Amino acid sequence: MPTEMAAAPLFSNVQFTNAMLLAISPLLIIAFGIVLSLLLIAWRRSRRMLQGLTSAIFIVALIASAPLLFNSDVPVTTLLKVDGYGVFAFMLVCFSGLMVTLLSGQLLQRNTEAHDEYYLLLQLVILGGGILVFSDHFASLFLGFELLSLALVGLVGFFREEKHAVETAFKYLILSATASSFMLLGIAFIYSQTGSLHFSLANTGLNAAVSTGISAGVELSNAFHAIGMLLFFAGLAFKLSLVPFHFWTPDVYQGAPTPVTMLMATVSKVAMFTVLMKCLFSQEAFVQSSMMQLVALVAALSMVFGNVLALKQENLKRLLGYSSIAHMGYLLIVLLITSQKDIHFAWQSALFYLSAYVLASLSVFMVMIFTSQAASPPGQSQQHNADEASISSWQGLFWHNPLMAFLAILAILSLAGIPLSMGFIAKFYLLTFASQAGLWWLIVALVLGSGIGLFYYLRIIFSLFASPFSEQKAKAEMQQHSNSPQAFGHLPWNRLLVTGFVFAGLVFGLYPDVLMQVLNRLGELTQPLAVLNQTP
Secondary structure, three states, rough: OOOOOOOOOOOOOOOOOHHHHOEEEEEEEEHHHHHHHHHHHHHHOOHHHHHHHHHHHHHHHHHHHHHOOOOOOOOOOEEEEOOOHHHHHHHHHHHHHHHHHHHHHHHHHOOOOOOHHHHHHHHHHHHHHHHHEEOOOOHHOOOOOOHHHHHHHEEEEEEOOOOHHHHHHHHHHHHHHHHHHHHHHHHHHHHHHOOOEEEEHHHHHHHHHHHOOOOHHHHHHHHOOOOOHHHHHHHHHHHHHOOOOOHHHHHHHHHOHHHHHHHHHHHHHHHHHHHHHHHHHHHHHHHOOHHHHHHHHHHHHHHHHHHHHHHHOOOOHHHHHHHHHHHHHHHHHHHOOOOHHHHHHHHHHHHHHHHHHHHHHHHHHHHHHHHHHHHHHOOOOHHHHOOOEEEHHOOOOHHHHHHHHHHHHHHHHHHHHHOOOOOHHHHHHHHHHHHHHHHHHHHHHHHHHHHHHHHHHHHHHHHHHOOOOHHHHHHHHHHHHHHHOHHHOHHHHHHHHHHHHHHHHHHHHOOOHHHHHHHHHHHHHHOOHHOOOOOO
16 A cells, blocks of 8 residues: 555646636536526516526526537546536536426426525536536535535425425435445545545556555555445445435435426436446446446346336336336446447447437426326316326327327337337447447346336337227316316427427437437547546
């Protein structure tokens, strides 16, 4: 073990250049928007005005991110590194936040309180996710992790009068704090052996420590570093709902407001998996056989158990919660690379899969929100109606709202990985990656899990086409939908949004090269890992 280790100061002789400020401009826009929102609340409490401001902030951040996609890597102090992969992941995060903002307005209108804090917490979640995807240092990683987690705790229990709100928020708070503790302890173990909190320099510090130590010291150093990586991975595995850290997922998915569940299913997953890839690839964790065996075991268990536990679920939100466990298990395959030359293909496969998963998840939850709005009587909480949404509640949806049903079908087919869908192409890339790496038993687990998943996915699709419960009830529902001021047909903006998602699902499913060409271009511009690890 090294006798002297000193971490480099975070901001020693740092001079911010125009390139650095431009690189982090999307984060600065969101941070400035949070301050502006606070001032707006102090001046005038208006739910609609704050919703418009939040949407504008995310749109401006997306516009500012677009020119950064094909720029070269820009280190911003020791904490952040803005590269093409990180920018693409941030755009997924920001787009998901924008959709959640647009779909939250009518939910909040059902409540008498002002609820301006809802949009502030939403902006904090997106800012935390942005910090995570640009992190290149354990300090910034933990800052983004806590910012995202604490804001999500407030959102999960936001409607405290609902049936499961307090229980769900308390459960998520306790387990999230436990995950943070594990991750922080793991970071401390890693730092004790490497002397650096920087992703790409931590591996260099460990190699230097090992090369100067005696045999017993080397074994002890490797043991402490392995324990640190294990604890760190456990902390992130909680947020990714991986087995055996998955028990909170169905309860929190069901008890949280539906837009917040959508936020957890998209923003949290994209941000956490992106920073996990950056950390493990920068530290060359793929050369540690024990670490990779652990990742492979967790991946296989998540694929199988996530799908098996979803088989008997009737509640849609709980079903999607178990489904997310399986999908994150599929995605872990890209971490099992064998050499540095596989890193770019791993990034491209992961980002394409995350794009497909985000698009499908947003579509499913959008249908859930719109159908719960139409089905909620004036005196009943829309959130309660969404919490109790089951597969049977979508029965016959195709016959009275074909467009909405078609969006749900496209999303379910993508999640199931059926051909001519974006999810099928994403799984094809994972299978290609696994076959090149010789991960045959994981391919078996992926095929087995996908086969099991077809059962409950097809149940939803069959329910959409099933005949309504009775002709008299169908007529009554049609009359209620046509007379309700919140009916889907009376909101052209909702119809336009659904049409846009249907178009996106068709285009990316039939022409996946549109997105893959962008990801290939990002791979050409991103520096190889060998260069990053030589950074002084």
